[in-house]
Amino acid sequence: MPRATMRRLALLLSGIGLAGAAAVGVGLATDVLTPQTAAIVVAEAVIITGVAVGLFGIKRVDRRVREELSQTRTELAAQHKRLKAQLDQLGSTLTLGLAAADGVRAAVAEDRVEMLSRLAHTSEVLARFDEGFSARVARQADALELARQELQRIGSRVENVAADLTDLPAQIMVPVDEALKAASARQTRLGNRLYAKLEARAELASLVRPRVPIPPLGGWALDADVMYFIMRAVWDRRPELIVECGSGTSTLWLGYLAERLGVGSVVALEHDDRYLDTSRELVRSHGLEKIVEVRHGPLQPWTDPADDDGHTYRWYSADVLEGLTGIGLLLVDGPPAAAGPQARYPAGPLLIPRCRDDALIILDDADRTEEKTLSDRWMAAFPELERTLFAHGSAHIFQRSVDQRM
Numbered sequence: 001m002p003r004a005t006m007r008r009l010a011l012l013l014s015g016i017g018l019a020g021a022a023a024v025g026v027g028l029a030t031d032v033l034t035p036q037t038a039a040i041v042v043a044e045a046v047i048i049t050g051v052a053v054g055l056f057g058i059k060r061v062d063r064r065v066r067e068e069l070s071q072t073r074t075e076l077a078a079q080h081k082r083l084k085a086q087l088d089q090l091g092s093t094l095t096l097g098l099a100a101a102d103g104v105r106a107a108v109a110e111d112r113v114e115m116l117s118r119l120a121h122t123s124e125v126l127a128r129f130d131e132g133f134s135a136r137v138a139r140q141a142d143a144l145e146l147a148r149q150e151l152q153r154i155g156s157r158v159e160n161v162a163a164d165l166t167d168l169p170a171q172i173m174v175p176v177d178e179a180l181k182a183a184s185a186r187q188t189r190l191g192n193r194l195y196a197k198l199e200a201r202a203e204l205a206s207l208v209r210p211r212v213p214i215p216p217l218g219g220w221a222l223d224a225d226v227m228y229f230i231m232r233a234v235w236d237r238r239p240e241l242i243v244e245c246g247s248g249t250s251t252l253w254l255g256y257l258a259e260r261l262g263v264g265s266v267v268a269l270e271h272d273d274r275y276l277d278t279s280r281e282l283v284r285s286h287g288l289e290k291i292v293e294v295r296h297g298p299l300q301p302w303t304d305p306a307d308d309d310g311h312t313y314r315w316y317s318a319d320v321l322e323g324l325t326g327i328g329l330l331l332v333d334g335p336p337a338a339a340g341p342q343a344r345y346p347a348g349p350l351l352i353p354r355c356r357d358d359a360l361i362i363l364d365d366a367d368r369t370e371e372k373t374l375s376d377r378w379m380a381a382f383p384e385l386e387r388t389l390f391a392h393g394s395a396h397i398f399q400r401s402v403d404q405r406m
């Protein structure tokens, strides 16, 4: 039923109820109505009024419901608005999220593609490496196998050689063995010689004391052991005349000893202008000029009249021989080998006859072929000579003994 109709109906019913109540009041007051009738009328009026009140109550409830409904609608509208706003926000957040997710998905997809491509590349590289490595390993294995086979072949060859060596005839092994022994003996000799030279050099200082530094022995000069041997011979024999072919350090030592003994003099023959000056200056600086004479004898051709082959030597000029008689000790240490073959040979025929009968003659550098040969020739030409080797043959010592041999 429409609301306006209901309102009108309620007003009508209220009016009827009130009119009924008023009529009952009037009826009772006027005794028109009996109590029973009045009661019925009142009941009807109460019912009508109740209905009217009920209709009014419904109307009020309806209004309140309407208001509440309106309020609820308003709230719902506001809520709807809020929810819509939230939904919108959620929507845009979702949109952003989806966009981001899309981006991430795309990036992941890209990465995945990239990774897959790298993986494929790596697999390819690995496959190639594996292939190369396997090939290399195979090649090395082949090479090793070849090397092993080669080693085996060498091993069997070595075994064969070892067997051959064991069977080598003695005529091959013996010379090798002898050569080794000779080399070892040579080393021993050199060691002994070195010791002898050092000892001799120390002993020289016990015989004489040079006043100023003296040039060293060895090298171009006499070795110390040969020098000391000659000094001992001079010490024992006290020769009046010492003649030396080739001046140098030995000239000074001999001069000092002659000075100390107070007997004899030294004549040194020198072919070289330069060393003539050097030796003379040394003699002067050592204060030995009264005892030592360095004679200049340029090399000149000389032929031995006793020799049939007419070989010409280059030896000191003949004037150096002047006054040289009664030589007690002759040292032949010049001219140098560069002067020609057997350059020192003429000292034999030219000086030995000028020596005392018991003279001592020393030929240095006698371990050289040329000197060995001329030493033998002297021995053949002068039977009064007795030869001994000194300092492992580097010096030949000749003892002249004219009385016994002639």
Ligand SMILES: C[S@@+](CC[C@H](N)C(=O)[O-])C[C@H]1O[C@@H](n2cnc3c(N)ncnc32)[C@H](O)[C@@H]1O
Residues within 6 Å of the ligand: 220, 221, 222, 244, 245, 246, 247, 248, 249, 250, 251, 269, 270, 271, 272, 275, 278, 333, 334, 335, 336
């Ligand atoms: C074998 S050397 C020996 C000289 C001397 N008997 C000696 O033992 O000191 C022979 C020649 O060497 C030369 N000589 C001299 N003094 C020298 C020196 N200081 N350096 C290089 N040669 C020298 C001289 O011409 C000499 O005749």
